[in-house]
Amino acid sequence: MKKDTDALLHEIQYSNDVKDFILSNQKELTSYSLSEYLDKLLTEKNLSKADVINASGLNQVYAYHIFSGTKNPSRDKVLALAFALKLTPKEAQYLLNYAKAKELYIRNQRDSILIFALKQRLNIIDTNQLLAELSEPILE
Secondary structure (H helix, E strand, O other), rough: OOOOOOOOOOOHHOOHHHHHHHHHHHOOOOOOOOOHHHHHHHHHHHHHHHHHHHOOOOOOHHHHHHHHHOOOOHHHHHHHHHHHHHOHHHHHHEEEEHHHOOOOOOHHHHHHHHHHHHOOOOOHHHHHHHHHOOOOOOOO
């Protein structure tokens, strides 16, 4: 049975030996590249790459480079993909982690809006409209 991230965090907090933790959780520890994680999400969510790219509003060629692993996208571009993939806020945090980008921070107004929009399953257009209404930079 697969452990969730919170269970792993709890386990390591009470572990006395990191080697034992790693040994007993070897199958739980992952190290995906961004492109590998995006492919995993496409499979899990039964979405096509083309549909996600179209829904993201990103330049098509650039987005395909992200999926192939030849481009390192900005945080906003990763977030645009998160909206296109219809990720939950928690799933978006994982995607940002694999992109080596700063996670969403609830005490930041713009990030709070983005968390809300993800939770409400808004699309990229509605999210950008909400950001603009609240005088925050849109996702580009």
